[in-house]
Amino acid sequence: xxxxxxxxxxxxxxxxxxxxxxxxxxxxxxxxxxxxxxxxxxxxxxxxxxxxxxxxxxxxxxxxxxxxxxxxxxxxxxxxxxxxxxxxxxxxxxxxxxxxxxxxxxxxxxxxxxxxxxxxxxxxxxxxxxxxxxxxxxxxx
Amino acid sequence: xxxxxxxxxxxxxxxxxxxxxxxxxxxxxxxxxxxxxxxxxxxxxxxxxxxxxxxxxxxxxxxxxxxxxxxxxxxxxxxxxxxxxxxxxxxxxxxxxxxxxxxxxxxxxxxxxxxxxxxxxxxxxxxxxxx
Numbered sequence: 001x002x003x004x005x006x007x008x009x010x011x012x013x014x015x016x017x018x019x020x021x022x023x024x025x026x027x028x029x030x031x032x033x034x035x036x037x038x039x040x041x042x043x044x045x046x047x048x049x050x051x052x053x054x055x056x057x058x059x060x061x062x063x064x065x066x067x068x069x070x071x072x073x074x075x076x077x078x079x080x081x082x083x084x085x086x087x088x089x090x091x092x093x094x095x096x097x098x099x100x101x102x103x104x105x106x107x108x109x110x111x112x113x114x115x116x117x118x119x120x121x122x123x124x125x126x127x128x129x130x131x132x133x134x135x136x137x138x139x140x141x
Numbered sequence: 142x143x144x145x146x147x148x149x150x151x152x153x154x155x156x157x158x159x160x161x162x163x164x165x166x167x168x169x170x171x172x173x174x175x176x177x178x179x180x181x182x183x184x185x186x187x188x189x190x191x192x193x194x195x196x197x198x199x200x201x202x203x204x205x206x207x208x209x210x211x212x213x214x215x216x217x218x219x220x221x222x223x224x225x226x227x228x229x230x231x232x233x234x235x236x237x238x239x240x241x242x243x244x245x246x247x248x249x250x251x252x253x254x255x256x257x258x259x260x261x262x263x264x265x266x267x268x269x270x271x272x
Contacts, residue, residue: 007146010150035174035176035197035198037176057179059195080185085179085181087177090176090178090264092182095182113177115195117193119181119191120188121191
């Protein structure tokens with residue numbers, strides 16, 4: 001007959017062993033988690049006006065609370081304007097077509113990478129689809 | 142304690158120690174982090190769109206796979222990018238032209254390990270393509 005103390009130790013060990021084996025042999029797919037920037041850009045370093053003539057991404061590692069303001073405008077090919085995509089960390093802040101100037105104010109409460117991207121470059125004859133970023137600036141709280 | 146119980150207990154403890162000491166085990170690997178996933182949520186049929194991603198804490202020789210499939214099953218993008226050096230990586234992960242419909246995109250990170258690559262991270266997003 002197994003003594004109660006031995007039974008307890010055995011049970012705990014078995015449960016612990018089961019947990020370890022579950023992680024080892026049946027490791028679940030992990031969800032990608034947000035990562036803070038390891039470097040920071042200051043407001044003075046931000047280039048206020050930029051043009052994306054081809055597909056591309058502007059990345060800003062911002063580390064203090066504040067608001068990022070900018071204006072996007074674009075040109076069209078076949079009536080379709082520039083597709084802009086704005087992310088704050090892993091979250092999508094805005095996604096859509098831009099032709100006329102559109103103003104943005106992106107609040108930032110914690111350190112995060114902010115990206116502003118142009119995703120649907122196209123050129124046909126004299127028509128050239130581009131994305132303009134202007135008045136880009138960060139105001140810390 | 143009876144001999145059988147002692148043997149079982151020793152086997153369990155030995156197994157735990159063995160698993161924890163494996164060099165490339167998921168328990169001790171860093172977890173990849175998604176810095177940004179740049180993928181359109183809406184698109185126009187017949188237009189070409191690109192995708193970008195930013196990842197950190199990647200093991201060396203990781204592979205980033207991206208797949209974008211119509212909810213009925215046909216995929217318009219399936220691409221793998223091997224990243225030689227670990228750490229932080231930003232880059233282009235693919236492009237697509239899609240007919241109208243509802244799509245689901247998935248990004249996977251696979252890392253080399255003993256016995257073959259294994260999935261260590263994944264994320265998904267939805268896309269609506271209209272005429």
